[in-house]
Amino acid sequence: MWRSSSHAWKVLLLCFTVLGLTAPVFGFCPAPQPTVSCEFLDSDAVFIGTVISTQDTPAQGSYYDGWTYEISVQKMYRGPVGKTIEVFTEKSSGELPLDNGKEYVLFATEEEGRLMIYSCGNSALVSKARNTIEELNHLKTPEDAEIEGQVVFLPDPLAQEPPHVSDVHVVIHGTAKTYTLTCDRNGWFHLHVPPGEYSADVEPIAHWNIAPSGISIDDPDHFEARKGHCSGLSFFAWPK
16 A cells, blocks of 8 residues: 555655645555545454554564554454454554554554554544544445545646536446446545446546546556445546
């Protein structure tokens, strides 16, 4: 998730330049930032727990050094059953430091034999995650596959306004059916589909260039929508 291709880095650095932000040191968050539902479906463990202990952990495999946390589980939404669980976060721009004695809701993915947590998603202190927990309490794993994504309109130096939301359409191409979606006011789109192979693009919009962001979680040009999982797609739009 966190290692970037040279193309992805070029796109990312362009966006940071356009937006006037400081580029991260070691990695970056993929796009789009997942909804609770999407991150739940793509996580190997989702739970509420209290940090019991913290251990400095040296670099291992393709990851930097970081911290391993032992957590007492209060409620497990998805993942292994047990009273305690260990998670790791590396010291990078995506790090998610935790404090001993504090209670968190955490979304973790299994990578290289251990559960990893990052700051990019919906993991947070329980005291700041009321809406997330409320949604988790009602989530069920679907029998089909979920697709979500976002079209992000980058700032225009000439102050050209982005198109009206009703004019932003995303087309999802499947082997058996094609779906046309209208984005909401924040550029988001959501769809449930039968598992299978898909591609996606945005219908042309006058005076705007549109392309996959380069840091999309899944490649819009070709991706597999898997049963009980969520595919994340991201597009950038900038003035012609």
